[in-house]
Amino acid sequence: MIQGTPPPGIAARIIKGIILTIACLLVIIPFTGVISTSLASPESVARAGGFVIIPDSINFGAYRAIFSGGVVSRAVWVSIGVTVAGTAISLAVTTMLAYALSRRGSVGQRPMLFLVLGAILFAPGMIPTYLVVKSFGLLDSYWALILPTAVSAFNVIVVRSFFMSIPQELIDSARVDGASEWMTFTRIVLPLSKAALAVIGLFYAVGYWNAFFNALLYMNDTSKWPLQLVLRAYVVDGSSLSSSQLAGADGAFPPQQSLQMAILVVSVVPILIVYPFLQKHFAKGVLTGAVKG
Amino acid sequence: MAGHAAPDAAPSTMTTDSTPAYPPDDGRPGPRLSLDRRRRRLRRDLPLILIGVPGIALLLAFHYLPLLGNVIAFKDYQPYLGIAESPWVGWENFRVIVNGDPAFLNALKNTLILLFLQVVVVFPAPIVLALVLNSLLSERLKRLVQSVLYMPHFLSWVIVVALFQSMLGGSGMINSWLRANGHATFDLIGNSDLFKLLLTSQIIWKDTGWATILFLAALSQISAELYEAASVDGAGRIRQMWSVTLPGMRGIIILLLILRLGDALTVGFEQIVLQQGPVGIGVSEVLDTYVYNQGILGGQWGVAAAVGLVKGIVGVVMVIGANKLAHIFGEDGIYRS
Numbered sequence: 001m002i003q004g005t006p007p008p009g010i011a012a013r014i015i016k017g018i019i020l021t022i023a024c025l026l027v028i029i030p031f032t033g034v035i036s037t038s039l040a041s042p043e044s045v046a047r048a049g050g051f052v053i054i055p056d057s058i059n060f061g062a063y064r065a066i067f068s069g070g071v072v073s074r075a076v077w078v079s080i081g082v083t084v085a086g087t088a089i090s091l092a093v094t095t096m097l098a099y100a101l102s103r104r105g106s107v108g109q110r111p112m113l114f115l116v117l118g119a120i121l122f123a124p125g126m127i128p129t130y131l132v133v134k135s136f137g138l139l140d141s142y143w144a145l146i147l148p149t150a151v152s153a154f155n156v157i158v159v160r161s162f163f164m165s166i167p168q169e170l171i172d173s174a175r176v177d178g179a180s181e182w183m184t185f186t187r188i189v190l191p192l193s194k195a196a197l198a199v200i201g202l203f204y205a206v207g208y209w210n211a212f213f214n215a216l217l218y219m220n221d222t223s224k225w226p227l228q229l230v231l232r233a234y235v236v237d238g239s240s241l242s243s244s245q246l247a248g249a250d251g252a253f254p255p256q257q258s259l260q261m262a263i264l265v266v267s268v269v270p271i272l273i274v275y276p277f278l279q280k281h282f283a284k285g286v287l288t289g290a291v292k293g
Numbered sequence: 294m295a296g297h298a299a300p301d302a303a304p305s306t307m308t309t310d311s312t313p314a315y316p317p318d319d320g321r322p323g324p325r326l327s328l329d330r331r332r333r334r335l336r337r338d339l340p341l342i343l344i345g346v347p348g349i350a351l352l353l354a355f356h357y358l359p360l361l362g363n364v365i366a367f368k369d370y371q372p373y374l375g376i377a378e379s380p381w382v383g384w385e386n387f388r389v390i391v392n393g394d395p396a397f398l399n400a401l402k403n404t405l406i407l408l409f410l411q412v413v414v415v416f417p418a419p420i421v422l423a424l425v426l427n428s429l430l431s432e433r434l435k436r437l438v439q440s441v442l443y444m445p446h447f448l449s450w451v452i453v454v455a456l457f458q459s460m461l462g463g464s465g466m467i468n469s470w471l472r473a474n475g476h477a478t479f480d481l482i483g484n485s486d487l488f489k490l491l492l493t494s495q496i497i498w499k500d501t502g503w504a505t506i507l508f509l510a511a512l513s514q515i516s517a518e519l520y521e522a523a524s525v526d527g528a529g530r531i532r533q534m535w536s537v538t539l540p541g542m543r544g545i546i547i548l549l550l551i552l553r554l555g556d557a558l559t560v561g562f563e564q565i566v567l568q569q570g571p572v573g574i575g576v577s578e579v580l581d582t583y584v585y586n587q588g589i590l591g592g593q594w595g596v597a598a599a600v601g602l603v604k605g606i607v608g609v610v611m612v613i614g615a616n617k618l619a620h621i622f623g624e625d626g627i628y629r630s
Contacts, residue, residue, distance in 0.1 A: 024438060030460050033459065047473075051465065100344045103341055123608070127597045129355065151352055216563075
């Protein structure tokens with residue numbers, strides 16, 4: 001299709017080029033600064049007075065220090081565990097509920113649909129949610145990082161509309177052949193929805209990896225902190241990491257700045273890895289949600 | 294839903310039943326079924342219901358139970374008594390709102406200032422960016438720029454705040470460079486006068502790129518013929534923007550404004566709670582952090598729940614009201630009533 005707007009004049013093009021270049025640099029420069037400082041040698045960090053813009057040598061000391069045991073390694077494992085388990089649970093529960101809601105006219109479909117839609121409109125407050133989680137005995141339990149946000153009502157509606165676009169004849173013929181609901185769901189509907197499930201799964205995974213609010217509310221035990229809380233304590237609030245908190249840091253202890261930036265890099269890298277997959281699908285996903293949700 | 298074929302769930306029990314397995318789904322309750330037949334339908338659909346149960350159970354436990362838990366707004370909650378046993382106190386907890394407690398009023402004031410900034414400064418930013426992106430000649434260049442600008446949306450607030458500190462903080466990258474080269478340094482992060490500006494620029498940095506998606510989609514729907522017709526009628530570039538481009542985006546702009554209004558009193562909890570320390574409560578407290586600080590940290594459960602409850606109700610009323618307003622303007626809004 002022809003582009004809607006007319007081609008811009010030369011002056012307009014230069015102005016647009018400058019605006020977009022600045023916008024892109026504003027996103028890219030912080031990352032290069034952070035990565036450079038995490039990799040810089042202690043001497044060049046000292047010489048630069050804290051932050052290194054372009055490192056003269058590559059030094060993995062900071063990464064070796066945070067990964068050889070102690071606070072940060074433990075937090076990385078907590079975050080990985082919560083992300084993997086949480087995504088699996090969320091995907092299973094979301095697709096199952098979406099399937100039950102996709103079969104129009106069945107008993108109970110309407111009341112269940114109302115419950116899901118109602119959950120989108122009425123958000124419960126922070127205090128009652130906290131008290132409910134507490135009354136279930138979930139404080140300082142890893143479950144508190146998963147269960148309260150395991151089902152996104154919005155995602156249920158998106159998956160449901162995807163399931164409803166699957167030709168009804170396929171499901172009918174499976175049922176006529178004597179397949180149970182569960183078999184129809186797992187053998188027919190799920191395999192046809194792989195792409196949609198990948199997208200929803202990635203969104204859940206990014207959500208769990210980035211989750212800060214639940215951990216802030218429910219995790220008082222510092223030994224169970226996920227990476228986002230460690231990031232807050234040692235990078236945002238600037239508490240200094242001592243060698244006793246990092247088991248394997250022997251000999252020359254890396255500068256605080258490098259350690260902090262290494263933690264920051266470790267928390268960003270998983271997002272950067274899945275980002276291309278997200279980007280491939282998300283525009284479509286957002287639009288589907290906006291139109292059908 | 295005529296023509297909606299009925300998957301025959303339990304052939305053996307259905308043979309004597311000549312009615313269609315599913316009644317037409319027209320939104321009206323069907324004729325009353327006999328108890329026997331209803332029981333049979335329930336047995337047929339039971340597996341389907343069971344598949345939905347785990348999700349429904351989670352929503353009931355962590356969504357609807359807390360909604361009911363809002364009753365503590367009317368109670369003097371005592372942790373050792375629990376929600377049910379704590380004594381009722383009527384509207385007592387709402388007195389901070391009605392009587393205008395200074396800490397509450399401060400939080401409300403900051404919330405409204407930030408809301409104003411977010412509607413006036415943050416909201417138009419992606420519209421401008423979408424217009425700039427839309428008229429790029431090269432499709433590949435456009436996609437490259439989009440890849441870079443969408444990325445920050447997927448970072449958590451902790452990461453974004455940490456990045457801003459690393460760049461602009463007292464010992465951040467820009468200041469270390471200034472110091473190393475003998476220039477005067479500045480402290481943007483700990484400056485309470487500039488705090489709201491900092492919050493606003495962080496939101497713009499994180500979400501402007503991402504927010505262009507819907508505006509770009511709306512722009513691609515505008516027919517090229519409209520521009521041709523306008524240009525034949527002698528409309529210049531500015532006039533075309535005003536009379537063709539902006540009207541083409543009207544629907545999506547109104548829709549997004551409504552959604553923003555529904556969340557009007559939510560101006561960013563994580564972002565603010567992370568940065569309250571250095572600048573203090575005075576400039577940084579908003580309604581959500583007030584609920585957190587009073588309730589979770591301060592133990593004023595009833596008061597915090599009351600403020601949270603009022604905030605939630607205002608949100609629902611705002612969505613419905615804004616949607617009505619959209620209908621008056623002849624737009625679809627989120628739903629048609």
